[in-house]
Amino acid sequence: MTGCRVEQGGLIDRTRALSFSFDGMTYQGFEGDTIASALLAAGVRIFGRSFKYHRPRGLWGAWFDDPNAIVNIRLGGIDYPNCQAATTCLTEGMQVRAVNAWPDACRDVKGVLDLAHRFLPAGFYYKMFMWPDWHLFEPTIRKMAGFGILSPDVQDGFQSAILHDHCDTLVIGGGVAGLTAARAAAEAGRSVLLVDDHPAPGGSLYCNQHGNDSQLWVKAQIAAIRTAGGRILCNTTAVGVYDHQFVSVATDRGMGHAPIVRKLRPARIILATGAIDRPVTFANNDRPGVMSLGAATEFLGRYGVLAGQEIVVLSNRPETYTAIEDLRAAGAAVTRFDPTSAATAIGGRVVKAIRLDGRTYACDTILTSAGLTPLIHLWRHAGGKLEWDNGRQTFVPADGPDWMRVVGAANGTFSQEVAMTEARHAALDQPAPTRGVYHLPPSLADPTASGRQWIDLQHDVTLKDVALAHRENMVSVEHLKRYTTLGMAGDQGKTSNISGLSAMAHLKGETIPETGTTTFRPPFVPIPLEAYRGARRDRQMAPLKRLTLEPEHRALDAALGEYGGWLRPAWYGGDGERAAVERECRMAREAAAIMDASALGAIEVIGPDARTFVNFIYYNTMSNLKSGRIRYGFMLTEAGLVFDDGVLACINDNRFVISCSSSHADAVMAHLEHWRQDRFDPMRVHIHDITQNWSTVTIAGPKAKAIVAGLGVLDSLDDFPHMSLRLCTFEGAPARVARVSFTGDTSFEVSVQNISASALWNKAVAIGAPLGAGPVGAEALTVLRAEKGYILAGKDTDGETMPHDLGFAAPRLRKTAAFVGDRSLHSDTANRADRKSLVGLTVGPLEDPLPIGAHVVETSGSDGGVKSIGYITSSYHSPTLGQPVALALVSGGAEAMGKRVDIWHMGQTRFAAIASPCAFDPEGARIDA
Amino acid sequence: MQQFPCPFCGLRDEREFHFSGEAGNIRPDTTQPVSDADWRDYLYTHENPKGVSREIWVHTTCQEYFMMERDTVTMAVIGTQQMRRDTA
């Protein structure tokens, strides 16, 4: 016999049996059990296999500090990987499997790894698999070392609610200290929220056989807190304390439901998180049956489960005696010894005996404690300092933020009476009482003792690994952690860190405080990533911008797609993308394209300093732009890189309209605002984003003039040259017509306020139809502009492109006024002769288009190696030209017209000739046709 | 999540703000010769002090730039100040 259920006691409901399976065997537990407590009660000893050596492992802890019992759970047809058996409430019908064990936890084929342990010391992976290439070994190692198996199925409705909550005093932890503090604060009139991670508050109060009295006391405190207006959230863990008193608490809603996350910024936080046992380091201390003393009392007190029949206790902390009383009262035979490294656990798969001082004592369970470790993680998140307490042999809170108080065992106050006083003082902002004397003899690991002494059970780190790290000079705690992976497992070293530090301190001949601790970071316990996402998902994260004319596009059977955050027509008609794009390109060149250009950014610059402002913002000289005229230009970053391109229209001396890439409008707006306030008098220049208030219909092609004439916006289209602007009206409403072209054909952009957009669009389509013109989508437009060599910023430019790489060199050499990025255009980098410049690439008319992203390569050196000298940015089949067109950024490309180059892509090589970016109508005859 | 006091809107969550740069990083007059070193320092060399730091931030919801003094170790905000010249 090993673990068993006792007749009475605990918080379980013995009238409600629950049936579940573990590794294929059927078991029974009760309502209120965790998976761990139910299996322990059923006599199960082996809960899984260790990460690296596949050693059999049992329960060490009874709650989140258990590093061993990690399980996969199948419930309701859904798999949940990597659940902690000790914190997962038992549910009827759960199918539980040990992870990292095949075929099951008891018979694990990879257990043979353990026989090879001498060859798998700390740092082994780093050293062994460096040559020739870690990536060759990685898949196999990951498969062998991985924990649970991820289900590829997406679980519907697994969404966290992320709420903002408020309280004056947040009490974290519902044990004796937490309940006392919450009650005192609530009765003093404060708004109190108490969170406790168990299904029922009470902390370690349930961990003794006087359970009934304790339960009555806990109930009385809960009632008093609620009566005084306080709130209590159970199953709720404070996962992190962040800057400026920000706390996030996660409420577990059970298997299959994402946690509810609450974010708070309380005026005060009282930390009453308790303490956990530190393991005793001795040979084979990882054998199933070796458990923390605190876990055994918790299993007994909370779940009515006795951990074993013949128990050896290795502990000398003062509370040991009470624990032993409780275990004996429940029917166990208990023998106590001082904790020592000289012990050896005996037993092949589970504990059978312990050897001490040359004698062997038969036992089925060894309960150990080298002292209590306060849970001060959240104190450290908040920036609180720690100090070493020699009497307690552990770190306790020292100086810290004045809005956080630590009380009870978390503060190293292990006496319940003192903890209650401390809690009341903290709740009422009174000075903390002194901690009181506590004497725990140090229990040091002996690195010279024989056998393997385990420190980090989840990551299989032994005392010898720490000694190896020490020999190889990985002596700083941060190096020790990364070299041995000590404390890097899912439990983040909750049990192992102090043992590891103590071992390293011993090896270095230092004290533990001299050795130091690693950083504590959120989350305190593992939580689903979903808890960070909540409603910040999909379209709620990035809402789609919708066009005013969307109903018109849908009526014309448009295929809608996302372009730069906007839902825009990709093409029209039901004949598929390829046919539609070809048809629309031909229509644009032979008659006219009617396009919705409303997504293009439109920003007005207004005020007496508007002219000097735009001249500073643009690379191109804009100071002499006359009223009614338009000029193309680049905006640069201060590093001289192309940030955006577009046209600037001058309405009058005090008013300009910037048009920018649709996906860039927000960034351009921020860029303009920055310079407006940094360099200009904000009272004399104002900027205003009108993108979403105006709609623009672009009509481009040989028949464009006829269509625009029919719209009735202008009396005459004579004396309206390319790159000019007219203010006018459309059916009585204000309108603007701009002659700019992104296709190379005669083109008019007609802009009206949204209310007139539908009438304008429908009229243009109606006039255009008999002329052979019609709607054209974004995909055909991108082909039309590529035929002309017009760039799309961010597609045909990259993070190194300067304007002179695109053939716009004049302002760099001639503009005298200051402008953004000016000085960067004369750096050594900017002056290099081998800069990548924009070119076209031509291939034979019957060939397929070159792949976008393919490299332009050249043979270099005597060894015949090839190197990339650039890459293809845009590439399409041009229906107009009847052959492919491509744009590329190629080193020295502008000086290499006509040169034949190799194009390399995915192991295939093709040939192309460098050409001008403009493949269609290079004379520009069509622009005024 | 930090909270910053916008001089115009009051205390708001950190996510509403963008860092713009360290205070006092003056743009060289590029109509006059500027050495490579001076331009490099303007673009890339930052004090990044440990402790009290004077920085320019923008509150993206009201779009106003302002100066903030804060402690980069304790994350305490010492104060904020508007940049507008008095136009009265």
Ligand SMILES: [Zn+2]
């Ligand atoms: Zn503001």
